[in-house]
Amino acid sequence: MKRISRISLTSRPALLGAVVMLALTSASVASADDGPGPLGVTADAVASLREARVGALFDADRAGSLAGGHFCTASVVHSPRGDLIATAAHCMNGADDLVFVPGYRDGRAPYGVWKVTRRFLPADWARDQDEDSDVALATVADLDGRSVERVVGGNPFVTGATTGATAVTLTGYPDSRELPIRCTNKPRGQSSTQQRIYCPSFTSGTSGSPWINGDHQVVGVLGGHEEGGATDDVSYSVVLGAQAAELYRDATAAS
Secondary structure (H helix, E strand, C coil), X not given: CCCCCCCCCCCCCHHHHHHHHHHHHHHHHHCECCECCCECCXXXXXXXXXXXXXXXXXXXXXXXXXXXXXXXXXXXXXXXXXXXXXXXXXXXXXXCCEEEEECCECCECCCCCEEEEEEECCHHHHHHCCHHHCCEEEEECCECCECHHXXXXXXXXXXXXXXXXXXXXXXXXXXCCCCCEEEEECCEECCCCEEEEECCCCCCCCCCCEEEECCCCEXXXXXXXXXXXXXXCEEEEECCCHHHHHHHHHHHHHC
Protein backbone atom coordinates (compact mmCIF):
# COMPACT_ATOMS: atom_id res chain seq x y z
CA MET A 1 0.00 0.00 0.00
CA LYS A 2 1.28 3.42 -0.91
CA ARG A 3 2.41 5.31 2.18
CA ILE A 4 3.50 8.53 0.46
CA SER A 5 0.03 9.44 -0.65
CA ARG A 6 0.97 11.91 -3.35
CA ILE A 7 3.79 12.03 -5.91
CA SER A 8 7.02 11.70 -3.93
CA LEU A 9 8.79 15.01 -3.38
CA THR A 10 11.41 13.77 -0.92
CA SER A 11 14.24 14.71 -3.29
CA ARG A 12 13.36 18.43 -3.19
CA PRO A 13 16.19 20.56 -1.70
CA ALA A 14 16.21 21.25 2.02
CA LEU A 15 16.21 24.98 1.24
CA LEU A 16 12.76 24.64 -0.31
CA GLY A 17 11.49 23.08 2.91
CA ALA A 18 12.81 26.07 4.85
CA VAL A 19 11.09 28.49 2.45
CA VAL A 20 7.81 26.59 2.77
CA MET A 21 7.99 26.68 6.56
CA LEU A 22 8.71 30.42 6.49
CA ALA A 23 5.72 31.00 4.22
CA LEU A 24 3.49 28.97 6.50
CA THR A 25 4.67 30.81 9.59
CA SER A 26 4.12 34.21 8.00
CA ALA A 27 0.74 33.24 6.59
CA SER A 28 -0.49 31.95 9.93
CA VAL A 29 -0.93 35.55 11.06
CA ALA A 30 -3.70 35.93 8.47
CA SER A 31 -5.47 32.74 9.51
CA ALA A 32 -8.67 32.99 11.54
CA ASP A 33 -10.92 30.40 13.09
CA ASP A 34 -14.09 31.91 11.65
CA GLY A 35 -12.84 33.27 8.32
CA PRO A 36 -11.06 32.02 5.22
CA GLY A 37 -8.26 34.60 5.18
CA PRO A 38 -6.76 35.78 1.87
CA LEU A 39 -7.20 33.61 -1.21
CA GLY A 40 -4.35 31.33 -2.22
CA VAL A 41 -2.44 31.61 1.06
CA THR A 42 -1.56 28.52 3.09
CA ALA A 43 -1.45 28.83 6.89
CA ASP A 44 -1.54 26.69 9.99
CA ALA A 45 -5.11 25.63 10.76
CA VAL A 46 -6.38 27.05 14.03
CA ALA A 47 -7.52 24.39 16.49
CA SER A 48 -11.30 24.35 16.91
CA LEU A 49 -14.13 21.86 17.12
CA ARG A 50 -15.18 22.57 13.53
CA GLU A 51 -11.62 22.10 12.26
CA ALA A 52 -11.51 18.80 14.19
CA ARG A 53 -13.86 17.29 11.61
CA VAL A 54 -10.68 16.95 9.56
CA GLY A 55 -8.15 14.41 10.78
CA ALA A 56 -5.25 12.17 9.85
CA LEU A 57 -5.15 8.51 8.81
CA PHE A 58 -2.71 6.06 10.38
CA ASP A 59 -1.99 2.34 10.21
CA ALA A 60 -3.70 0.76 13.19
CA ASP A 61 -0.39 -0.40 14.64
CA ARG A 62 0.51 3.27 15.18
CA ALA A 63 -2.51 3.92 17.40
CA GLY A 64 -0.39 3.88 20.55
CA SER A 65 2.41 6.00 19.07
CA LEU A 66 0.94 8.51 16.65
CA ALA A 67 3.74 11.04 16.21
CA GLY A 68 5.17 10.95 12.70
CA GLY A 69 2.94 8.11 11.54
CA HIS A 70 0.15 9.76 9.53
CA PHE A 71 0.03 9.29 5.76
CA CYS A 72 -3.27 10.75 4.46
CA THR A 73 -6.07 13.10 5.44
CA ALA A 74 -9.80 12.38 5.89
CA SER A 75 -12.85 14.24 7.20
CA VAL A 76 -16.13 13.41 8.90
CA VAL A 77 -19.12 13.76 6.60
CA HIS A 78 -22.72 13.74 7.73
CA SER A 79 -24.52 10.39 7.65
CA PRO A 80 -27.54 8.83 9.35
CA ARG A 81 -25.38 6.84 11.79
CA GLY A 82 -22.74 9.52 12.18
CA ASP A 83 -19.90 7.10 11.41
CA LEU A 84 -18.72 8.16 7.93
CA ILE A 85 -15.46 9.71 6.75
CA ALA A 86 -14.38 10.80 3.25
CA THR A 87 -10.90 10.57 1.75
CA ALA A 88 -9.14 9.71 -1.52
CA ALA A 89 -9.49 6.19 -2.87
CA HIS A 90 -5.72 5.81 -3.19
CA CYS A 91 -5.49 6.36 0.59
CA MET A 92 -7.58 3.21 1.06
CA ASN A 93 -5.49 0.86 -1.07
CA GLY A 94 -4.36 -2.38 0.52
CA ALA A 95 -5.66 -4.50 3.36
CA ASP A 96 -3.95 -2.81 6.32
CA ASP A 97 -6.06 -1.93 9.33
CA LEU A 98 -6.44 1.84 9.64
CA VAL A 99 -7.45 4.37 12.27
CA PHE A 100 -8.73 7.93 11.91
CA VAL A 101 -7.71 10.68 14.35
CA PRO A 102 -9.91 13.80 14.09
CA GLY A 103 -8.23 17.03 15.10
CA TYR A 104 -4.82 15.35 15.31
CA ARG A 105 -2.02 17.64 16.54
CA ASP A 106 1.53 17.06 17.74
CA GLY A 107 1.18 13.35 18.45
CA ARG A 108 -2.08 13.77 20.37
CA ALA A 109 -5.62 12.59 19.68
CA PRO A 110 -7.83 15.17 21.45
CA TYR A 111 -11.05 13.56 20.17
CA GLY A 112 -9.99 9.93 20.25
CA VAL A 113 -8.67 7.27 17.88
CA TRP A 114 -11.36 5.73 15.66
CA LYS A 115 -11.00 2.33 14.00
CA VAL A 116 -11.89 2.14 10.30
CA THR A 117 -14.36 -0.72 9.88
CA ARG A 118 -15.49 -0.68 6.23
CA ARG A 119 -14.23 0.97 3.04
CA PHE A 120 -16.32 1.97 0.05
CA LEU A 121 -14.55 2.47 -3.29
CA PRO A 122 -16.02 3.24 -6.73
CA ALA A 123 -16.14 0.24 -9.07
CA ASP A 124 -13.88 1.97 -11.60
CA TRP A 125 -11.24 2.52 -8.94
CA ALA A 126 -11.44 -1.05 -7.68
CA ARG A 127 -11.12 -2.34 -11.24
CA ASP A 128 -8.26 -0.25 -12.66
CA GLN A 129 -7.60 2.68 -10.30
CA ASP A 130 -9.16 5.16 -12.68
CA GLU A 131 -8.11 8.66 -11.59
CA ASP A 132 -11.63 9.95 -12.23
CA SER A 133 -12.79 7.66 -9.41
CA ASP A 134 -10.26 8.68 -6.76
CA VAL A 135 -12.67 9.26 -3.89
CA ALA A 136 -13.62 6.92 -1.07
CA LEU A 137 -15.85 6.71 1.97
CA ALA A 138 -15.29 4.63 5.09
CA THR A 139 -17.07 3.89 8.33
CA VAL A 140 -15.47 4.07 11.76
CA ALA A 141 -16.52 2.21 14.88
CA ASP A 142 -18.20 4.04 17.75
CA LEU A 143 -15.96 5.01 20.64
CA ASP A 144 -17.24 4.88 24.21
CA GLY A 145 -20.77 4.51 22.88
CA ARG A 146 -20.66 7.63 20.70
CA SER A 147 -20.28 8.12 16.96
CA VAL A 148 -17.51 10.29 15.57
CA GLU A 149 -20.05 12.76 14.17
CA ARG A 150 -21.63 13.12 17.58
CA VAL A 151 -18.22 14.05 18.99
CA VAL A 152 -16.90 16.50 16.36
CA GLY A 153 -19.80 17.04 13.94
CA GLY A 154 -19.81 16.32 10.22
CA ASN A 155 -20.02 18.33 6.98
CA PRO A 156 -22.58 17.38 4.31
CA PHE A 157 -21.12 15.42 1.39
CA VAL A 158 -22.54 17.26 -1.62
CA THR A 159 -22.46 16.09 -5.23
CA GLY A 160 -23.26 18.11 -8.35
CA ALA A 161 -21.84 21.41 -7.04
CA THR A 162 -20.64 23.79 -9.77
CA THR A 163 -16.85 24.00 -9.89
CA GLY A 164 -15.54 27.53 -9.31
CA ALA A 165 -18.91 28.98 -8.28
CA THR A 166 -17.52 29.80 -4.85
CA ALA A 167 -14.28 29.58 -2.91
CA VAL A 168 -13.45 26.41 -1.00
CA THR A 169 -11.15 25.77 1.95
CA LEU A 170 -8.73 22.84 1.99
CA THR A 171 -7.42 21.48 5.28
CA GLY A 172 -4.84 18.71 5.30
CA TYR A 173 -1.89 17.05 7.02
CA PRO A 174 1.48 17.14 5.23
CA ASP A 175 3.59 14.09 6.10
CA SER A 176 6.38 16.33 7.31
CA ARG A 177 4.25 18.27 9.83
CA GLU A 178 2.36 17.38 12.99
CA LEU A 179 -0.49 19.85 12.63
CA PRO A 180 -2.85 20.67 9.76
CA ILE A 181 -2.59 23.46 7.22
CA ARG A 182 -5.42 25.22 5.42
CA CYS A 183 -5.89 27.34 2.31
CA THR A 184 -8.89 29.01 0.67
CA ASN A 185 -9.18 29.67 -3.05
CA LYS A 186 -11.54 29.28 -6.00
CA PRO A 187 -11.25 25.95 -7.84
CA ARG A 188 -11.31 25.74 -11.62
CA GLY A 189 -12.36 23.01 -14.01
CA GLN A 190 -9.51 20.83 -15.26
CA SER A 191 -11.84 18.66 -17.34
CA SER A 192 -15.41 17.42 -17.15
CA THR A 193 -14.33 14.98 -14.43
CA GLN A 194 -11.53 16.85 -12.61
CA GLN A 195 -11.16 20.17 -10.80
CA ARG A 196 -7.98 21.95 -9.67
CA ILE A 197 -7.01 24.61 -7.17
CA TYR A 198 -3.95 26.72 -6.41
CA CYS A 199 -2.92 26.30 -2.77
CA PRO A 200 0.80 26.31 -1.89
CA SER A 201 2.57 23.68 0.22
CA PHE A 202 0.00 20.86 -0.02
CA THR A 203 2.62 18.13 -0.08
CA SER A 204 2.56 14.37 0.52
CA GLY A 205 0.02 13.40 3.18
CA THR A 206 -2.61 15.94 2.15
CA SER A 207 -4.37 13.47 -0.13
CA GLY A 208 -7.95 13.10 1.08
CA SER A 209 -8.19 16.70 2.29
CA PRO A 210 -11.78 17.95 2.03
CA TRP A 211 -12.71 20.90 -0.20
CA ILE A 212 -15.28 22.73 1.93
CA ASN A 213 -17.37 25.59 0.58
CA GLY A 214 -18.86 28.55 2.45
CA ASP A 215 -21.90 26.48 3.41
CA HIS A 216 -19.60 23.98 5.17
CA GLN A 217 -20.26 21.33 2.50
CA VAL A 218 -17.65 18.90 1.18
CA VAL A 219 -17.63 19.50 -2.59
CA GLY A 220 -14.28 17.87 -3.39
CA VAL A 221 -11.60 15.58 -1.97
CA LEU A 222 -7.92 16.10 -2.74
CA GLY A 223 -6.90 13.31 -5.12
CA GLY A 224 -7.81 12.45 -8.68
CA HIS A 225 -5.38 13.63 -11.36
CA GLU A 226 -1.84 12.46 -10.54
CA GLU A 227 -3.22 11.27 -7.18
CA GLY A 228 -3.79 14.89 -6.21
CA GLY A 229 -1.00 16.65 -8.09
CA ALA A 230 2.64 16.41 -9.11
CA THR A 231 3.58 19.74 -7.49
CA ASP A 232 3.01 21.25 -4.06
CA ASP A 233 1.11 24.26 -5.35
CA VAL A 234 -1.66 22.85 -7.58
CA SER A 235 -4.02 20.20 -6.24
CA TYR A 236 -6.85 18.26 -7.83
CA SER A 237 -10.12 16.58 -6.96
CA VAL A 238 -12.52 14.49 -8.95
CA VAL A 239 -15.76 16.28 -9.71
CA LEU A 240 -18.24 14.81 -7.24
CA GLY A 241 -21.00 13.65 -9.56
CA ALA A 242 -23.23 10.63 -10.07
CA GLN A 243 -20.52 8.13 -9.14
CA ALA A 244 -19.83 9.88 -5.83
CA ALA A 245 -23.57 10.10 -5.13
CA GLU A 246 -23.90 6.34 -5.67
CA LEU A 247 -20.92 5.75 -3.40
CA TYR A 248 -22.58 7.77 -0.63
CA ARG A 249 -25.84 5.86 -1.04
CA ASP A 250 -23.97 2.55 -0.78
CA ALA A 251 -22.01 3.63 2.29
CA THR A 252 -25.03 4.98 4.19
CA ALA A 253 -27.20 2.00 3.27
CA ALA A 254 -24.57 -0.38 4.61
CA SER A 255 -23.77 1.49 7.81
